[in-house]
Amino acid sequence: PxxxxxxxxxxxxxxxxxxxxxxxxxxxxxxxxxxxxxxxxxxxxxxxxxxxxxxxxxxxxxxxxxxxxxxxxxxxxxxxxxxxxxxxxxxxxxxxxxxxxxxxxxxxxxxxxxxxxxxxxxxxxxxxxxxxxxxxxxxxxxxxxxxxxRVAFMPPAPSGGGPLKVVKEWAMEDLLPDVEQPFKGRNFQSGQAAMLKAQCLACHRFGIEGGSVGPDITAAASRFNRRDLLEAILLPSKVISDQYNNMIYQRSGGDVVVGRMLKEENGKLFIRTNQLDDTLTEIPKSDIQASKPSPVSPMPEKLVNVLTKNEILDLIAYIESAGDKKHANFRK
The missing domain is CATH 1.25.40 (Serine Threonine Protein Phosphatase 5, Tetratricopeptide repeat)
Structure with missing residues (x-):
């Protein structure tokens, strides 16, 4: 037995x-x-x-x-x-x-x-x-x-806790001259860490990691050049994909709801107002007076302001490499 x-x-x-x-x-x-x-x-x-x-x-x-x-x-x-x-x-x-x-x-x-x-x-x-x-x-x-x-494996928080320190309010003219130069000897590990530090993986998929509320950026370099990548990072509202754009819903009582509709069911719209939160706002379809695309991207601006210039350049090199350590961007 x-x-x-x-x-x-x-x-x-x-x-x-x-x-x-x-x-x-x-x-x-x-x-x-x-x-x-x-x-x-x-x-x-x-x-x-x-x-x-x-x-x-x-x-x-x-x-x-x-x-x-x-x-x-x-x-x-x-x-x-x-x-x-x-x-x-x-x-x-x-x-x-x-x-x-x-x-x-x-x-x-x-x-x-x-x-x-x-x-x-x-x-x-x-x-x-x-x-x-x-x-x-x-x-x-x-x-x-x-x-x-979408929960990423984040690097240790800075000593003392609290939010990361702002390095600079970066603008296109601060970075474009370096971005348009040939990349050589960029740092793979620094680019990988910068992606976490700037919270890219909270919304974007890269390889097999990250979220899906934003576009998959694994092959972004096959569709955009470096200038376009930099612009998308610094000025996310300049060009907004219809697939990821929020809508502005004007309700009959005067309230405004901004978000992305996930489904329509039983005469109601279910709107995600915070792309990093699972909570949905229900709106009766009959209560909507008007709707239009939002001119503001769901992607926040200034996310890379916690990065140094070299970290931003390494981040762009990392995105361009699609996560390949052997990419030419990292060769000496």
Whole structure:
């Protein structure tokens, strides 16, 4: 009987399964379902040593209960090491998730980046694990999970806390002469850090990171030259895409609502007035007297005023490279 077998013997059994699957390849669906059903009956166990092995097996075999049971263990885990184990092995599972389960998994990554501690490479480990999970999301999942996914791994706050210090009120004439010169020896790490410091990833997707309330800027350099990029950063309201433009809604009572309509349902418009907030404002369609595009971009101005000139140049070089460390912009 299962309850008569000791902890060590159970671990030996689980590892025999793991070795067999590693050496002989993934079992047939019939065999996988049969093994997973037996293991599901005892998962979770009372010992964490057994649950670590069971979680790996059940996620690999794809049992329908593997994700919810492993997430429950992740939420209940009292040590950082236990949490890391479950979150890490969940990262490579593509199918079988609900949106709520995905949300819990990515919320853990966001919290871990702030709360958990480790060595020099720890933040990189968390970021890489999160990126692997991000890469498996569908477009629909990314859109639905945007409020959670747009949370970026920010650099440490400046000593003393509080807002970042303004370096300068940058204007086109301050930067354009340097931007129009050939880039050589720009700093990849500085550009990457500048993107976080200027909060670009709160709204924009770059690679597999960032939000989706603004345009994807991964391939921005294929559509815009450096002057255009600089202008879009410093003067976001000069050219506003119809796809991302806010609307101004004049209500019959005189109130004005500015935002982006996300849906129309049951005679009501649902407006997101703050692109970094999930809260929606409901307006009866019959209550709208007039509407027109807003002349002001949803993207705030002056975001790069916390950056030095070199940081802005590195940021533009980083965007132009699409995140490629080997790009010519960074060669000496």
């Amino acid at each position: 299962w309850d008569k077998i000791g902890e060590d013997e159970k671990i030996d059994l689980f590892r025999c399964y793991q070795v067999a699957f590693t050496r002989m390849g993934r079992p047939s669906k019939e065999d996988a379902d049969r093994v997973a059903a037996k293991l599901d009956a005892v998962y979770p166990e009372r010992y964490q040593s057994l649950n670590r092995e069971l979680s790996m097996l059940q996620l690999y075999l794809g049992h329908p209960n593997a994700i919810p049971k492993t997430l429950a263990l992740l939420e209940a885990a009292t040590t950082q090491q236990e949490q890391l184990h479950y979150a890490f092995h969940l990262r490579s599972i593509k199918d079988g998730w609900t949106l709520d389960q995905r949300r819990k998994h990515f919320t853990w990554f966001n919290d871990a980046a702030v709360k958990h501690k480790g060595g020099h490479s720890f933040q990189g480990f968390i970021r890489n694990s999160r990126n692997e999970a991000l890469a498996l999301l569908t477009t629909e999942e990314r859109t639905a999970l945007d409020p959670v996914l």
